Amino acid sequence: MEYEFLVDNLLNKIDLEKREDFFLVSDGENQYQANIEYICPNVISVLVNGRSYSVYLAREKEKWYVFIEGHQFVVQEPSEEKSFAGEEEKAGEEMLKIKSPMPGKVIKINVSENQEIRKNQTLAVVEAMKMENEVKSSIDGFVKKIFVSDGDPVDSENPMIELGTKE
Amino acid sequence: MGFKKILIANRGEIAVRVIKACQEMGINTVAVYSEIDRTGLHVQMADEAVCIGPPPAGESYLHMDHIIQAAHDTGSEAVHPGYGFLAENSEFDRRCEEENLVFIGPNSRSLNLVGDKIRSRKSVEQAGLPIIPGMKGSHKDVAKYEEEAQRIGYPVMIKATAGGGGKGMRIVYEEKDLKASLEAGMREARSAFGDESVYLEKYIEEPRHVEIQVLADNYGNVVHLFERECSIQRRHQKIVEETPSPVMDEKLRNEMGETAKKIIQITGYNNAGTVEFLVDKNKNFYFLEVNARLQVEHPVTELTTGVDLVHQQIKVASGEKLSLSQEKLEQRGHAIECRIYAEDPLKNFLPSSGKVLFLKEPRGPGVRHDCGIYGGCEVPIFYDPILAKLIVWAEDRNLACQRMINALEDYVILGVKTPIDFLKDVISHSKFKKGKTTTDFLKRHFENWEEKKKTEDKQKLAALACAFDSSLRAPVRTGGASYQKEIYSPWKSLGKWRLGEK
Numbered sequence: 001m002e003y004e005f006l007v008d009n010l011l012n013k014i015d016l017e018k019r020e021d022f023f024l025v026s027d028g029e030n031q032y033q034a035n036i037e038y039i040c041p042n043v044i045s046v047l048v049n050g051r052s053y054s055v056y057l058a059r060e061k062e063k064w065y066v067f068i069e070g071h072q073f074v075v076q077e078p079s080e081e082k083s084f085a086g087e088e089e090k091a092g093e094e095m096l097k098i099k100s101p102m103p104g105k106v107i108k109i110n111v112s113e114n115q116e117i118r119k120n121q122t123l124a125v126v127e128a129m130k131m132e133n134e135v136k137s138s139i140d141g142f143v144k145k146i147f148v149s150d151g152d153p154v155d156s157e158n159p160m161i162e163l164g165t166k167e
Numbered sequence: 168m169g170f171k172k173i174l175i176a177n178r179g180e181i182a183v184r185v186i187k188a189c190q191e192m193g194i195n196t197v198a199v200y201s202e203i204d205r206t207g208l209h210v211q212m213a214d215e216a217v218c219i220g221p222p223p224a225g226e227s228y229l230h231m232d233h234i235i236q237a238a239h240d241t242g243s244e245a246v247h248p249g250y251g252f253l254a255e256n257s258e259f260d261r262r263c264e265e266e267n268l269v270f271i272g273p274n275s276r277s278l279n280l281v282g283d284k285i286r287s288r289k290s291v292e293q294a295g296l297p298i299i300p301g302m303k304g305s306h307k308d309v310a311k312y313e314e315e316a317q318r319i320g321y322p323v324m325i326k327a328t329a330g331g332g333g334k335g336m337r338i339v340y341e342e343k344d345l346k347a348s349l350e351a352g353m354r355e356a357r358s359a360f361g362d363e364s365v366y367l368e369k370y371i372e373e374p375r376h377v378e379i380q381v382l383a384d385n386y387g388n389v390v391h392l393f394e395r396e397c398s399i400q401r402r403h404q405k406i407v408e409e410t411p412s413p414v415m416d417e418k419l420r421n422e423m424g425e426t427a428k429k430i431i432q433i434t435g436y437n438n439a440g441t442v443e444f445l446v447d448k449n450k451n452f453y454f455l456e457v458n459a460r461l462q463v464e465h466p467v468t469e470l471t472t473g474v475d476l477v478h479q480q481i482k483v484a485s486g487e488k489l490s491l492s493q494e495k496l497e498q499r500g501h502a503i504e505c506r507i508y509a510e511d512p513l514k515n516f517l518p519s520s521g522k523v524l525f526l527k528e529p530r531g532p533g534v535r536h537d538c539g540i541y542g543g544c545e546v547p548i549f550y551d552p553i554l555a556k557l558i559v560w561a562e563d564r565n566l567a568c569q570r571m572i573n574a575l576e577d578y579v580i581l582g583v584k585t586p587i588d589f590l591k592d593v594i595s596h597s598k599f600k601k602g603k604t605t606t607d608f609l610k611r612h613f614e615n616w617e618e619k620k621k622t623e624d625k626q627k628l629a630a631l632a633c634a635f636d637s638s639l640r641a642p643v644r645t646g647g648a649s650y651q652k653e654i655y656s657p658w659k660s661l662g663k664w665r666l667g668e669k
Contacts (some may be wrong), residue, residue, distance in 0.1 A: 003634040008621070012630035016638060023635070027627050036635045038663040042525045042542075042581075044632050055632040058454050058524030058581040064636065065524060065581035066629040070591070071621045072581075073629040102517045107354065125351075129509070129552040130334060130359055131402075132351060 007075050096157035097139045104128030106152045115143045123161055126154060141165045169485050170194050170245050174238045175209065177230060177249030180539030180555050185247045188477035197241045199234055201227035203547045209540055213604050215241055228252045229361060231259050236269050245484060246271035251551055254460040257283050271484040273459050277435040282458035284328055285366055287434060291454045294433050296426055299445065299453045301368025309346050315367050316345060322370040324345035325349060327356035333403035338370050373605045374445040376400065376633045377452070379427035380468045382479055384436045384489040391424040391473050393498050395464055398604040399593060401516065407593060408464035409503040413602025415563070419450055430457065439480045463556065466535060467502035470560040501567040503561045505575065509552040511584035512616060522546045524582030529574040533560040546583050554585065568594050581605035588618055598607050
């Protein structure tokens with residue numbers, strides 16, 4: 001069976017066929033036999049040509065976190081909705097939506113709506129784990145809308161502030 | 168007469184550390200926890216646990232009334248504050264004394280003195296011991312700070328009067344940056360310690376941070392347990408500590424040790440404490456402050472001296488005389504500690520909260536792991552991001568470095584970002600191996616750190632593992648078998664087997 005994964009955002013294709021007591025693996029370039037066993041939840045032992053690897057992995061929602069010999073990877077299946085045209089436009093829109101870099105609490109909003117702002121200007125201060133972090137503007141423009149106030153909890157997915165470009 | 172029950176007014180790895188010491192001494196333990204920490208490791212390990220309020224520290228771990236009430240309700244005789252939170256709060260210390268609870272730390276009068284860095288520096292200066300030029304007090308208006316900064320000379324450092332651990336600290340190189348940095352420093356100080364006063368001092372460039380561990384009993388007996396070097400710092404937060412210090416020689420060690428003991432004596436200090444110094448390139452040392460608590464990095468001292476500092480703290484607090492004598496104390500081998508924070512080294516070390524999906528603790532001879540997390544636990548956004556500490560001991564520094572590198576390679580935390588890879592590169596760095604550790608080490612050598620390129624082979628292996636995992640979870644499509652979605656079970660992939668056979 002063929003699988004596609006984004007390993008740290010790089011596309012990897014892999015074909016896995018179960019045989020009697022091994023897997024026949026094909027990664028596009030090479031074909032080889034691998035003996036793969038779950039040792040316990042989160043730990044997979046892989047034997048390839050007598051070489052032994054321990055692979056640690058955990059899955060949360062759509063992502064696998066994988067650890068192999070000192071290296072950590074984030075793996076996920078490529079998303080279905082491949083955006084066609086408008087990719088850049090979308091990225092531009094995303095840039096105008098300012099999100100907190102990490103989940104935390106809003107300490108201070110430094111700007112007000114309709115205020116003109118410069119690129120890298122500090123828009124707000126967010127605190128998590130007792131560290132303050134400044135949230136900065138991605139563009140020269142103005143503040144279109146502010147979604148949060150002082151003291152609000154924020155995550156890193158929803159926008160805190162929306163910016164507008166000067167036409 | 169020893170204690171029968173101790174309340175631990177903290178969370179995370181340090182609460183776990185103290186609970187373990189109590190268990191070894193046959194003392195019952197009481198954990199306190201905020202609503203979000205119900206499933207915390209310290210709650211699981213303690214004999215009793217009391218909820219002391221909502222998640223924000225100000226309403227729980229910093230809430231004195233709730234903690235004192237919990238101590239009374241459980242019949243605790245003493246309170247161990249750990250580090251951070253109320254550990255250096257002299258009001259809490261005083262209130263414990265009034266409430267007939269033993270505060271496992273210095274007496275409140277001495278804590279009040281050493282906790283006020285301005286007053287403590289004055290006492291040290293008056294005793295003829297070396298200090299760094301700085302401000303005599305904190306002020307309300309910015310103009311006064313500007314004036315003082317002029318007098319001291321830039322660069323200056325902003326420091327919180329009430330705290331340590333890098334919170335509220337800022338270096339200011341020019342007058343134009345002073346106001347903004349003061350504001351940020353005060354805010355951070357207020358949220359970390361509930362007190363926004365800050366002061367300024369001269370910033371000495373390229374110094375080493377070397378501190379002396381001391382222990383004092385209630386009868387005026389004081390010993391020092393040598394130094395720790397903690398120069399590897401980011402945003403003034405220590406991340407790697409070691410002992411002995413590469414810069415140390417016998418003469419300097421004795422001088423600093425004796426100076427530290429004098430400072431402890433003139434401040435009327437008891438219990439465990441640390442006297443921090445800066446050492447410049449000419450091996451001049453300047454008193455910085457007394458850390459009136461058990462330090463995060465205490466394990467490196469324990470591993471090289473064979474003294475359990477938490478046991479000592481508890482014994483001294485219960486009124487025992489110090490059983491250690493300076494002549495008999497010695498350092499053996501070398502120890503290094505790495506702090507494991509929940510942070511993303513690739514994203515400017517932003518805090519990384521969330522769920523720890525999997526944890527594999529490093530093991531082996533000379534490896535110690537002081538840990539406050541477990542696979543499946545949540546890391547909340549409300550508290551200090553320290554998850555665990557990895558400490559190694561070996562016969563000499565080179566071997567200790569190698570042992571640390573191997574242990575970091577053997578260390579897996581999935582789900583939450585950690586600086587494990589970053590730390591591996593720090594310890595492997597040629598300048599670190601040579602002991603060229605100054606407080607600007609990271610700024611100099613690791614300003615734009617990037618993860619080493621992961622090999623393509625390992626990437627493919629990661630994909631293979633996920634394919635294998637998917638093949639066990641996904642609908643099975645072989646031989647017309649029915650589609651089934653099942654939960655993974657390791658037994659299904661085992662095939663035929665028998666006990667005792669491989």
